[in-house]
Amino acid sequence: MAFKTKEQAAAYWKANIRLMLTLLAVWFVVSYGFGILLVDLLDQVRFFGFKLGFWFSQQGSIYTFVVLIFVYVARMNKLDRDFGVQEDDS
Template sequence: MAFKNDEQAKAYWSENLSVMFKLLVIWFLVSFGFGILLVDVLNEFRFFGFKLGFWFSQQGAIYTFVALIIVYTMKMNALDKKYGVDE
């Protein structure tokens, strides 16, 4: 990567860390919050015939993780273009 100056590099990494932090919070809420802490509350609802808490623990967290990877890729590509460090 070739940044024009240190300020641009710091701004890039600041935005990068912000994106990562937001996505990690979502991942934590879905995997730990919905899959463990709120499982009893969510089990009162059904999703495709399964209890929602069970579904989040077995499938929902995986789907969310894959979606977060896709979102991260799109956000980082946009960030790279914004700062002129894209390929």
């Protein structure tokens, strides 16, 4: 990656770290918060025949993680284009 200035490089990495921390926070809330801390409250709701708390702890955090991977790829591609450091399409 060739940044024009050190300030541009610092801004890129700051945006990258902010994105990663945001996505990790979402995953933490879904997997730990919904799957462990709020499981009793969520178990009062049914989702496809299963208690919602159980579903989040068994499936929801995995699905969320997979979705977050695709969100990360899309956002990083946009960030790369914004800073002019995208990969060549060749």
